[in-house]
Amino acid sequence: MKPSQLILRILPVAAACIAGPALATNGYFPHGYGMKAKGMAGASTAMAQDSMGGATNPAGMVWVGNRMDIGLDIFMPDRDAERSGSAVPTLNGKVVSDKGSFFIPEFGYNRMLSSDLAVGLTVYGNGGMNTTYPQGNFNCGAGPANMLCGSGTLGQDMSQLIIAPTVAYKLNAQHAVGASLLLGYQRFKAEGLQAFDNAPGFPPFTGAPGSVTNNGYDTSTGVGIRLGYQGRISDALTIGAAYAPKMNMGSFDKYKGLFANSGDFDIPSHYSLGVAFMPTPDWTVALDIGRINYSDIPSVHNPSSAQAPLGAPNGPGFGWQDVDVFKIGVAWRMSSAWTLRAGYNKGDNPITPADVSFNIIAPGVVKDHYTGGFTYSLDKNSEITGALMYAPRKSVTGPSMFNSPALIPPGGLGGNETISMKETSFGVSWGWKF
Numbered sequence: 001m002k003p004s005q006l007i008l009r010i011l012p013v014a015a016a017c018i019a020g021p022a023l024a025t026n027g028y029f030p031h032g033y034g035m036k037a038k039g040m041a042g043a044s045t046a047m048a049q050d051s052m053g054g055a056t057n058p059a060g061m062v063w064v065g066n067r068m069d070i071g072l073d074i075f076m077p078d079r080d081a082e083r084s085g086s087a088v089p090t091l092n093g094k095v096v097s098d099k100g101s102f103f104i105p106e107f108g109y110n111r112m113l114s115s116d117l118a119v120g121l122t123v124y125g126n127g128g129m130n131t132t133y134p135q136g137n138f139n140c141g142a143g144p145a146n147m148l149c150g151s152g153t154l155g156q157d158m159s160q161l162i163i164a165p166t167v168a169y170k171l172n173a174q175h176a177v178g179a180s181l182l183l184g185y186q187r188f189k190a191e192g193l194q195a196f197d198n199a200p201g202f203p204p205f206t207g208a209p210g211s212v213t214n215n216g217y218d219t220s221t222g223v224g225i226r227l228g229y230q231g232r233i234s235d236a237l238t239i240g241a242a243y244a245p246k247m248n249m250g251s252f253d254k255y256k257g258l259f260a261n262s263g264d265f266d267i268p269s270h271y272s273l274g275v276a277f278m279p280t281p282d283w284t285v286a287l288d289i290g291r292i293n294y295s296d297i298p299s300v301h302n303p304s305s306a307q308a309p310l311g312a313p314n315g316p317g318f319g320w321q322d323v324d325v326f327k328i329g330v331a332w333r334m335s336s337a338w339t340l341r342a343g344y345n346k347g348d349n350p351i352t353p354a355d356v357s358f359n360i361i362a363p364g365v366v367k368d369h370y371t372g373g374f375t376y377s378l379d380k381n382s383e384i385t386g387a388l389m390y391a392p393r394k395s396v397t398g399p400s401m402f403n404s405p406a407l408i409p410p411g412g413l414g415g416n417e418t419i420s421m422k423e424t425s426f427g428v429s430w431g432w433k434f
Contacts, residue, residue, distance in 0.1 A: 026347040028127040035429040038387035039373020040329020041343025043286035045274025046240035051108030054122025054164030057242040058178030059228035062118040062168035069108040071429025079421045081360045086415030090139035098132040116170040128159035154192030156361045161185045175231045182224035189217045207309035208257030215254040222249035236278045243271040246296045259299035260315040268296040288327040294320040304358035319355030323348045345369035353398030363419035366391040383431045393422035
């Protein structure tokens with residue numbers, strides 16, 4: 001089968017899978033893209049290892065040759081939320097999110113048109129977040145309720161798919177540039193937020209009642225770009241840089257009463273700088289420093305205490321702060337067949353204690369990620385790569401929204417809330433050089 005025929009068969013399947021539930025670790029971005037990068041904690045800006053350059057640094061595609069990569073990651077998060085200390089005992093309790101395994105595929109293809117020009121295609125899940133809390137034993141004064149005083153299951157499902165056609169060009173033997181057109185698709189649904197939909201007995205939270213919760217999936221699309229540079233300063237040292245400006249996406253009209261700016265939910269700008277050093281031919285040490293600018297997106301960045309209706313231009317958001325990410329990875333070519341990898345990824349926690357209540361449905365609080373991986377060459381043209389990631393439990397505690405006198409007069413009901421998450425993932429990919 002020709003590579004082009006295989007692409008036509010794989011791409012629809014990969015797109016359908018990635019558009020399903022996806023979770024991530026640096027805020028709601030993954031810790032890395034491509035199994036080789038994931039084994040090195042995501043360090044990849046100065047690396048050219050596979051055809052996932054459209055997700056990392058498009059300039060690297062001109063160094064990797066003709067190849068295709070197909071992978072599947074099994075992501076296993078553990079999320080929970082707890083309220084304690086409330087003056088109303090029926091508001092106290094703990095819930096654990098259901099569904100602990102998610103399958104996230106990835107796909108890359110690269111072809112050299114000449115020794116200095118490459119074109120390719122990368123398909124990947126940019127990020128997302130999923131929570132599904134059962135109703136539990138809470139009672140907000142009007143009968144059984146979930147943790148945020150709505151009815152039934154509480155949670156949300158947000159995922160982002162990017163299809164990235166890529167071109168890369170060598171300026172000379174040492175320096176290359178590249179660009180990826182980012183074709184974005186995202187979908188979202190929320191459940192159990194009836195208390196925020198101007199429900200009886202609660203303040204009028206939203207300016208668009210009926211567009212806050214339990215409206216099924218809504219989707220949006222958008223177009224962006226990623227630019228990249230790689231320079232081979234010497235045989236032992238490579239540097240790289242990549243930048244993607246804010247990606248304007250269409251609005252979630254079904255949830256225009258939940259997200260600021262009438263359902264607006266763009267993809268934030270982000271960038272990375274990287275260096276890769278080979279102290280010997282068999283060892284590589286890679287370092288990336290990056291930033292994700294969640295402050296670009298009012299629906300994500302605005303504080304949950306904003307004094308405006310949900311859905312308004314200056315309405316409440318999740319209060320997420322910008323995230324700086326540090327990644328370091330090591331690869332050891334143990335033999336002609338085996339390469340081993342390890343890495344450490346540390347990202348800021350975007351969620352402050354003041355915004356814990358809103359983030360019960362989006363607890364993206366993990367900070368430290370430990371990774372390992374391998375590649376085994378089946379023959380000169382094909383290889384198997386595996387990657388493992390573990391992010392230990394991280395928790396954030398803050399005052400419950402029920403402390404607000406505006407919500408529960410005359411002085412609130414007291415209590416604190418804690419959101420917590422840990423994560424594990426394991427993935428395998430097949431690489432084919434042709």
